[in-house]
Amino acid sequence: MAASRTALALLLFAPLAFFAAFFLAPMAVVAISSVTTDGDTLTFAHYARILLDEYHWDVLWVTFRIALMTTLICMLVGFPLAWYLVRIVRWRTWRRICVILVIVPLFTSNIVRSFGWMVLLGRTGLVNQALMTLGLTERPIRFLGTETGILIGLVYILVPFVVLAVGNALATIDNSYEEASADLGVGPARTFWFVTLPLCLPGAVSGAIIVFALAVSAYVTPALLSGGQITVFSMLIFQQYSSVFDFHYGAALSITLLVLTLVLVGIAGRIGDAGRRAA
Amino acid sequence: MIARLLIRIVALAALAYLVLPLVVITGTSLTQTSYLAFPPDGLTLKWFGVLLDDPSYVSAFVTSTLLALAATAVSVVLAVPASLALARYAFAGRALVSSLFLSPLVLPYVVLGAALLQFGSAIGMARSFEALLVGHVVIVMPFVLRSVLPLLTPEQRALEEASMDLGANPVTTFFLVVLPQIRGGIVSGGLLAFISSWINVELSIFNTTATLNTIPVKMFNYVQYTIDPTIAAVSAITIVAAALVIILLDLLMGLDMLSERHRS
Structure with missing residues (x-):
C-alpha cells in the first residue's frame, strides 16, 4: 500500500506541480485582482461597473444574440450533414473523404478561416459577384462589419463540432428501436420525430451548448469580420489587457466570461451524462 | 424520398x-x-518566395515550430504519468485531478492568455518564449491525456504485471512493455497537440512581441491592416x-x- 502511494505520488507530482504553477496560480492571480484595487483593498467595484454600465449590457446582448444565432444555424446546417454522413452515405471511401473535409477546417487556424471569409465577403468578393450574376442583388451587399458577416464566419468555424457531436450520437443509436417503430406501422416521419430525434437529442444538445460557449468566448473571428464596427465580450477583455492596461477590470471581465462558460459546459456535461445513462 | x-x-x-x-x-x-x-x-509561386525573403516571417515560422514542438514534448512527458496515475489508482480527489487536467479544453483561451500575462508580469516572465510555452503546454496536454487514457486497459495491465512477475523492474517494464502499447495514443494525441499549438491565436497574442511572434499572431496583426x-x-x-x-x-x-x- 505504501509502495503504491509512493508510485502514485511520483506519477502525479510533475503534472500537478506544472498545472498548479502555470494554470491554477495564474487563474488565482486573475481572480484575486478582480476583487482588489492597486492598494490591495477588497472591492467589488469592478463587477459593479460591469453590471451598471449600459454599454456592457449592449455588448453582452450583442455577444449573446450572435452566439444564439450561430448555434441555431450550426444545428440547421450540421444536423443534415451528420445525418447524410451516417445514414445516407454507403460508400466508405466517400464518407472518409467527407469526414476529412469536415475536420480539415478544425485543424486550420481561426485566423486563416476568418481571412478566407474576409476575402469571400468583400465588396468585390466571390459571394457578391455570385449574388449579382444571379440577379439577386443589384449593388454589392455589405457583409464585413455587420452581424451577418460575423455569423457566417462563426458558423463556419463551429459547424464541424455539431457534425461530430450529432454524427457520433446518430452512429451509436441502436436501430432496433426504429425497426420496432416501423414494425408497429409507424411512418418514417413519425418514427423520426418520436424515436430517432429523442435518442440523439442529448448528443445534439450538448454539442449545441459547446458551440454556444465557444461562440460567446470567440475573439479572432468577430475581431476580423467586424472591421471594428461591432464589439463582443472577449474584445473588451483584450482591450483592457492590451491598450487600457486596467488589469483589475480586465480580470473581472475575464472571470465573468469564465464563470459563464463553465456553467454552460457543466450543463452540457450533465445532459450528455443523462443521455448516456438513458441510452 | x-x-x-x-x-x-x-x-x-x-x-x-x-x-x-x-x-x-x-x-x-x-x-x-x-x-x-x-x-x-x-x-x-512568387508570393511564397516573398515569404522566404522576409526575415520576420521566417523567424515567426521558426518560433511557431519550436513552440509547438516543445509544447508537445513537455505535454507528452507530463500526460503519460498523469494518465497512468488516473487509470491505475483509485485515490481521493481522482475526479478532481482528472477534471483539472481536462479543463483547458473548455476554457476560453482569451481568459487563460490574460491570466498568463498578468501572472507573468508578477514573476518577471511576461512576453517571453517561456511564458508562451507554459500556456501552450496547459492547453495541449488534455489532447495527449485523452488519447492515451483509453489505451490503459485491464488487458494492457495484465501484460505489464507479467513483465514484473518475470523480474523486470518498473523502469524496464515501462520502456519495453507499456510504452510500445500506448505509442499509438502518444502519436495521435501528440499530433493533435502540435496542431492546436501551431494554430493558436487567442492564448499567444497576450505574450507575443514585435520580435517574438508566432505565425498565427503575426497573420492576425497583419490582416487587420493589409490584405x-x-x-x-x-x-x-x-x-x-x-x-x-x-x-x-x-x-x-x-x-x-x-x-x-x-x-x-
Whole structure:
C-alpha cells in the first residue's frame, strides 16, 4: 500500500506541480485582482461597473444574440450533414473523404478561416459577384462589419463540432428501436420525430451548448469580420489587457466570461451524462 | 424520398461551404496580381518566395515550430504519468485531478492568455518564449491525456504485471512493455497537440512581441491592416500542412468515426 502511494505520488507530482504553477496560480492571480484595487483593498467595484454600465449590457446582448444565432444555424446546417454522413452515405471511401473535409477546417487556424471569409465577403468578393450574376442583388451587399458577416464566419468555424457531436450520437443509436417503430406501422416521419430525434437529442444538445460557449468566448473571428464596427465580450477583455492596461477590470471581465462558460459546459456535461445513462 | 433528397442537397451545400474558403485562399495565393484575385489571374509561386525573403516571417515560422514542438514534448512527458496515475489508482480527489487536467479544453483561451500575462508580469516572465510555452503546454496536454487514457486497459495491465512477475523492474517494464502499447495514443494525441499549438491565436497574442511572434499572431496583426497575396500564401501553407496531418492521422488510426456501430 505504501509502495503504491509512493508510485502514485511520483506519477502525479510533475503534472500537478506544472498545472498548479502555470494554470491554477495564474487563474488565482486573475481572480484575486478582480476583487482588489492597486492598494490591495477588497472591492467589488469592478463587477459593479460591469453590471451598471449600459454599454456592457449592449455588448453582452450583442455577444449573446450572435452566439444564439450561430448555434441555431450550426444545428440547421450540421444536423443534415451528420445525418447524410451516417445514414445516407454507403460508400466508405466517400464518407472518409467527407469526414476529412469536415475536420480539415478544425485543424486550420481561426485566423486563416476568418481571412478566407474576409476575402469571400468583400465588396468585390466571390459571394457578391455570385449574388449579382444571379440577379439577386443589384449593388454589392455589405457583409464585413455587420452581424451577418460575423455569423457566417462563426458558423463556419463551429459547424464541424455539431457534425461530430450529432454524427457520433446518430452512429451509436441502436436501430432496433426504429425497426420496432416501423414494425408497429409507424411512418418514417413519425418514427423520426418520436424515436430517432429523442435518442440523439442529448448528443445534439450538448454539442449545441459547446458551440454556444465557444461562440460567446470567440475573439479572432468577430475581431476580423467586424472591421471594428461591432464589439463582443472577449474584445473588451483584450482591450483592457492590451491598450487600457486596467488589469483589475480586465480580470473581472475575464472571470465573468469564465464563470459563464463553465456553467454552460457543466450543463452540457450533465445532459450528455443523462443521455448516456438513458441510452 | 423528398426528405432524403433535401438532406442530400443541404449536406452537399454544407460540404461546399466548408471547403470553399480553403480552396479560395489556396487559389489566391497563386495569383500573379498584387491584389487578391480568385480565380487566380495567372499562376505563380512568387508570393511564397516573398515569404522566404522576409526575415520576420521566417523567424515567426521558426518560433511557431519550436513552440509547438516543445509544447508537445513537455505535454507528452507530463500526460503519460498523469494518465497512468488516473487509470491505475483509485485515490481521493481522482475526479478532481482528472477534471483539472481536462479543463483547458473548455476554457476560453482569451481568459487563460490574460491570466498568463498578468501572472507573468508578477514573476518577471511576461512576453517571453517561456511564458508562451507554459500556456501552450496547459492547453495541449488534455489532447495527449485523452488519447492515451483509453489505451490503459485491464488487458494492457495484465501484460505489464507479467513483465514484473518475470523480474523486470518498473523502469524496464515501462520502456519495453507499456510504452510500445500506448505509442499509438502518444502519436495521435501528440499530433493533435502540435496542431492546436501551431494554430493558436487567442492564448499567444497576450505574450507575443514585435520580435517574438508566432505565425498565427503575426497573420492576425497583419490582416487587420493589409490584405495581400503574401497572407494568402502563409494561409495556404498552413492549410496544406493541416490536410497532410489529417491524412496522416487517418492512415494511423482511421478517422471513419461516423460509420454506424449498431446496425443489425
